[in-house]
Amino acid sequence: MTAVSGAWHWLTTAAHWTGPDGVTHRLAEHLYFSGVALGLAVLLALPVAVALGHAGRGGTLAFALAAAGRAVPTFAVLTLLLVQLGSGSDWPVIIALVLFAVPPMLANTWVGMREVDRDVVEAARGMGMTGGQLLLRIELPLAMPLIWTGVRSAAVQVVATATLAAMAGFGGLGRIITAGFSRQVTAEVLAGAVLVAALALLVEGACAGVQRLVDPGGRPRARSAGDGPRDRARTTPGDRSSAPGPEEVPQR
Amino acid sequence: MAEYPELLEFPRFWQSRPLRQPGRSCLTENSWICGKYLRVYRQELTGSLVQHLWITATAVAIGLVVALPLALLARRVRSLAGPVLAVTTVLYTIPSLAMFSLLLPFWGISAALVVTGLVLYSLTILVRNTLAGLRAVPAEAVESAKALGYGPGRLLCTVELPLALPAVMAGLRLATVSTVALTTVGAIIGYGGLGNLLLDGINRDFKAQVLAATVLCVLLALAADAALAVVQWLLTPWVRRGRVAVRVRRRRGPRNPASGSGKRQAAPS
Numbered sequence: 009m010t011a012v013s014g015a016w017h018w019l020t021t022a023a024h025w026t027g028p029d030g031v032t033h034r035l036a037e038h039l040y041f042s043g044v045a046l047g048l049a050v051l052l053a054l055p056v057a058v059a060l061g062h063a064g065r066g067g068t069l070a071f072a073l074a075a076a077g078r079a080v081p082t083f084a085v086l087t088l089l090l091v092q093l094g095s096g097s098d099w100p101v102i103i104a105l106v107l108f109a110v111p112p113m114l115a116n117t118w119v120g121m122r123e124v125d126r127d128v129v130e131a132a133r134g135m136g137m138t139g140g141q142l143l144l145r146i147e148l149p150l151a152m153p154l155i156w157t158g159v160r161s162a163a164v165q166v167v168a169t170a171t172l173a174a175m176a177g178f179g180g181l182g183r184i185i186t187a188g189f190s191r192q193v194t195a196e197v198l199a200g201a202v203l204v205a206a207l208a209l210l211v212e213g214a215c216a217g218v219q220r221l222v223d224p225g226g227r228p229r230a231r232s233a234g235d236g237p238r239d240r241a242r243t244t245p246g247d248r249s250s251a252p253g254p255e256e257v258p259q260r
Numbered sequence: 261m262a263e264y265p266e267l268l269e270f271p272r273f274w275q276s277r278p279l280r281q282p283g284r285s286c287l288t289e290n291s292w293i294c295g296k297y298l299r300v301y302r303q304e305l306t307g308s309l310v311q312h313l314w315i316t317a318t319a320v321a322i323g324l325v326v327a328l329p330l331a332l333l334a335r336r337v338r339s340l341a342g343p344v345l346a347v348t349t350v351l352y353t354i355p356s357l358a359m360f361s362l363l364l365p366f367w368g369i370s371a372a373l374v375v376t377g378l379v380l381y382s383l384t385i386l387v388r389n390t391l392a393g394l395r396a397v398p399a400e401a402v403e404s405a406k407a408l409g410y411g412p413g414r415l416l417c418t419v420e421l422p423l424a425l426p427a428v429m430a431g432l433r434l435a436t437v438s439t440v441a442l443t444t445v446g447a448i449i450g451y452g453g454l455g456n457l458l459l460d461g462i463n464r465d466f467k468a469q470v471l472a473a474t475v476l477c478v479l480l481a482l483a484a485d486a487a488l489a490v491v492q493w494l495l496t497p498w499v500r501r502g503r504v505a506v507r508v509r510r511r512r513g514p515r516n517p518a519s520g521s522g523k524r525q526a527a528p529s
Contacts, residue, residue, distance in 0.1 A: 080478055081477055
């Protein structure tokens with residue numbers, strides 16, 4: 009397995025970790041893209057989804073967006089944005105990532121808000137709670153696990169999708185892979201792939217850990233929208249035709 | 261071998277000085293929408309579309325052929341269900357660019373590499389849905405068939421698989437739509453179907469080409485989904501008529517008021 013030993017050798021060469029093309033810098037770029045995009049997506053998607061869920065409207069919109077996100081290739085969106093905006097700024101990458109992070113958050117949060125037990129809502133209303141109190145004291149806390157599932161799946165997806173930025177000439181860890189292809193160095197391609205895959209699995213694992221902390225004794229919860237190849241918009245709990253939805257499969 | 265260009269360094273002629281010739285057209289002006297592009301580049305478009313189609317179709321077909329036995333095995337041997345689902349889920353987590361790269365030592369630069377990567381992705385959805393569908397087959401139906409003297413093979417083929425079919429087809433549709441989108445990433449080694457046009461469009465800063473490839477890609481996904489929906493409709497006549505459908509549907513019916521659409525499928529119980 010010369011390929012594996014080559015990749016190992018590449019990874020253990022100190023020179024490959026420093027400088028503007030080094031792993032450290034590429035990782036920083038990767039996390040920068042992902043972090044900014046995720047933050048923007050949270051700011052954009054959560055308030056809208058909470059409001060829509062509270063009002064019980066817009067479900068069709070949320071699911072239609074989720075379905076559309078699956079059918080439109082991320083790479084195509086990135087390409088469209090790049091050709092329109094030029095490669096001078098990082099905006100094409102960030103906007104593309106935001107566009108793909110919003111649908112799962114929107115759908116999960118919406119479902120989370122709607123899945124709050126109607127009896128509990130009725131009881132709260134009966135106790136004389138106002139709409140605002142209902143939202144803050146009943147609906148949001150009860151919807152929290154699913155909201156977090158949405159954020160988590162978006163986070164994992166964004167980190168994975170950020171890899172594609174390199175195909176459009178931007179930075180990030182994917183750049184190691186594309187540079188390897190352009191130089192025709194299999195070891196470099198493999199090393200980059202290992203790093204990207206490791207980061208994706210790490211983020212997935214970390215998110216699962218945080219979710220367990222946030223919702224320790226919670227009811228068994230599906231990974232729902234959380235399990236997909238990270239560079240496509242994927243299954244949302246509302247779309248049961250795909251992977252099992254929220255309450256349907258115990259976690260792992 | 262397809263060489264990957266360093267894109268940032270690529271000179272951007274079109275942006276700096278747009279050509280304004282006497283015989284100018286939407287091609288020389290680099291417009292987003294350009295009918296002339298569709299005519300002049302018809303061959304490239306058709307070629308890419310055909311490549312996209314066969315890569316997607318091959319991947320999903322192989323995925324289905326591999327997923328069915330895996331799902332059956334996972335159902336038969338209970339201790340295997342966890343590991344099978346876990347492995348396919350981990351595979352699903354790996355970003356596509358990395359997946360294709362990891363397969364490079366096995367296949368070299370070839371269409372087989374892209375197809376293999378896509379098969380691995382489709383497995384997750386297909387195994388999961390098939391397993392869910394099989395598990396949601398009503399116990400009474402199985403018991404009745406057994407009481408009528410059905411052997412395991414006949415039971416599977418004439419009772420369980422047909423009843424699991426809606427779930428399998430739902431998985432197939434989802435896998436197909438996802439695969440159509442993911443195929444574009446294969447452009448990294450020149451086997452990305454319409455993705456090749458996208459990458460080429462970046463290099464040449466060619467708006468009409470990028471838009472055309474994107475639109476074709478989305479249309480392809482929608483068309484494939486619609487075609488599979490028709491196949492499902494044709495394959496499951498009992499869902500359309502008769503009381504069986506009502507019973508089956510109620511059994512698998514929504515517990516969740518949030519989504520009661522027809523696309524909803526069996527919940528693994």
